[in-house]
Amino acid sequence: MKLLSTYLKEMKIAFRGFYFYIEVVMAAIILIILLVAVKESPVSKEKEFLFYDMDEEIVDTFFKKAFEDGTMVRVDPVDFDVKAQEIEITDKETGETKTKVFEKETITADAIEVYNPDTGELDKTMFITDTEEDMIRLAYSEKTIGAKIWLDDSYKSHYVYYTQGYETERMQSLLYILHNDDIKVLNDTADSLTVRKLGDVEVLNNRQNLVPPFIVLMGSMMGYFIVIAYIYLDKGEGVIKAFAVSPSAVWKYLLSKAFVIMTTVTFSSSVITIPVMGLQPNYLLFYVLLWISTFAFAALGLFIASFFDNMTKAFGILFGGMMVMMLPALSYFIPSFDPVWMRYVPTYPLMQGFKEIMMINGDAKYVLTQCGIFLVGGIIVFLLANVRFKKTLTV
C-alpha cells in the first residue's frame, strides 16, 4: 500500500514535471523521423573497388550475362578527387609491411550498378579501376574493401583483398573461405548444394531496423538518466529527508522511482514501436524485456546517484556511462565493427534482443535469456543501491 501510494505520488509529480514530457516528445520526434525521413528500403550507398588484372574482353565476359538480363548496368565513369596520402599496407600472410606515398589527383573509374534480381533495387555500385594503385587509393579513401582479381594460366581466378585493418576476424575469415579454391571448383561445389530457406525468417526493413537502438536509447538510457534527475530533484527539495523520518522503507521509495521510469518508458517506447512495427513483434516478449531492462538501468542510475550529492558532481560518470552504453549502436549499424569487449556492454545484447523480438520467428530463447540476465543483474544492483541509500539518504 505504501509502495502503491508512493508510486502514485511519483507519477503525479512526473506528470507535472517536464522530464516525462521530454521523453514523450523525444519519442514523437523519433517516430516522425522514422516515418517521414527513413525509407523502408535502403538507398544503397555500398561501393566496391575492383581491379581486374586481365584483358578488358575477358572482364566483359564476366559480366556479359548480367548486362544482358539487366541486373548490372554500366553507367558513366566517375571521377574521384583523392588527396595526398601515405598508405601503410600489411600482407596478412607474410606480415610484411610497406608504405606507399601518393600525390593528390583525380582518379576515374568505370562504374557498374548492381541490382537485386528479386526486388530490382540497387544493391551496390562497382567501380573498376585501371590500376591496382588506383583501387588501393579509392578503397582507402572511401573506407571500404578493395580487391584485385586475376587469372592464372589455367584460367583459375585469384583474389587479393585490401581491407581497412579494423574488420573482424570473422569477416576476414569469410573472405578466405569464399575464395579458398579455384572459382570453378567453388561453382561446382555450389551447384551440388541444395539451398533451403529456413522457415519464414525475414530481415527487418531499413526503418524497422532502426527501432531496437531507439528503444534502447529511449528506454534504458533515458531511464538511467531520468531516475538520477528525479533523485536529485528530491534531494534539492529536501523531501528525501521527510521520507527518511517516515515509517516507510527506503526500498519502497527507490522502487517507486524505478516504476515511474518503467511506466514512462512503456509509453514512449510504444509510441515508437507500435506505429512502425504494427503487429509483427511479439509484444509480450517486448514488454517483458522492456520492463526488465528498464528496471535494471534505473537501478544502475539509483546506484550511481547514491554516490553523489548533486547532478553536477554525478555528471561526469553519468555522461561517461551513457557514452559507453551507446557504443554498441556502432556494432549494430556497422557489423564489421564488432570487437569482443563490446558484447559485454549491456546495451549490446539488449539491442540484439529487441531486434529478435521485432523479427518474425525471432529467437525467443535468446530474448528470455537476456531477460533472466538483466533481471538478476538489476536486482543485485537495486539491492546495492538500497544499501547505499540507507547510508546516504539524507546527505
Added chain:
Amino acid sequence: MISVKNLSHLYNKEGKPAVNNISFEVEKGETFGFLGPSGAGKSTTQGVLTGLLKLQKGEVNVAGYDVSHVQNKRFNKIGVSFEQSNVYGKLTAKENLEFYAKLFDVETRDAQELIDLVGLSGKENVRAGEFSKGMKHRLTFARSMINNPELWFLDEPTTGLDPAIAATIKDIINAQKAKGTTAFLTTHNMYIADELCDRVAFIIDGEIKLIDTPKNLKLKYGQKLVDVEYLEGGKTKKETFKTIDEADRNKLAEVIKKHDIQTMHTKEATLEEIFIQVTGRGLV
C-alpha cells in the same frame, strides 16, 4: 522519552567533534529546549536522535527504540518539523499531507484540519511550489503532526514567520503539550524557548554547558531590578534599583513617596543574557 548517554559525533575523522560526549534525558510530556548558536551541535544532535545521522558513539534511546538499530516503525510515534521546509513543490498542500499520511501505520489526522490549524485555509489546493517561504514552513510544521506524534522534534519552528503566525505556532505547540506530547525543540531563539520549554539545555561547541528550567536559570543568574521613570522638577528621570540591596530598596520607597511615577517595571534577566553569562558567547 529520550535518553542520551555520552553521545559524540564526528563529521571528519580528524576534525573536531560536532557533538562531544553529551548526556541528557527528556521526560514524557516535557518540552525540552536545545539552545545554542549556529554550529553549536544542535542539528547534529537532532540528526542522531531522528536517525538521519548514524549513531557513532554513545547510547541513545528515543521513544523506546535504541537508535543504533534502525527500525522505521519507530517513526509512527515520532514527528519531525524541519528548519528548512521540505515539501513536494509539485503537489498541493493537501496532496502533500495526504501522501505523507499514507506512509504511517497508525491513525493519522485529517489533512484539511491541519491545513486550517496552521492558517493555510483556502490554500489546500495550491501547489506548494507557489507558496511563500513562511507558508511552506507552516506546511512542513503541519506535516510533522500528521501521525499524532508522541515525540515531536521541532527545529526552529517559528523562524522566518511573522509575529502573528509565530504566535499561532506557539499556541499549537502549547496545545500539543497539554495533550501530553513530548517535544524536543531546537532553536537559537531564547524568547521562544522561554515561552515554551519546561527545561532548556545550553549547547556550545558540541558540549552541554547546563540544563535547567528557565525559571531556575533566571533565579540563579538574573538580577532583581526595578526600572522607574519619575518626574522631578518638571523633568523625567530614569533610575534602576536593585531589590536585593537595602539602600536601593529605601531609595525606591522614597521615590515612590515623593515623586510622580511615570513608569515602573521589574526587570528579569532574559535567557539570552543568561546564555551569554554562562557560555561567554552570543547566540548568532
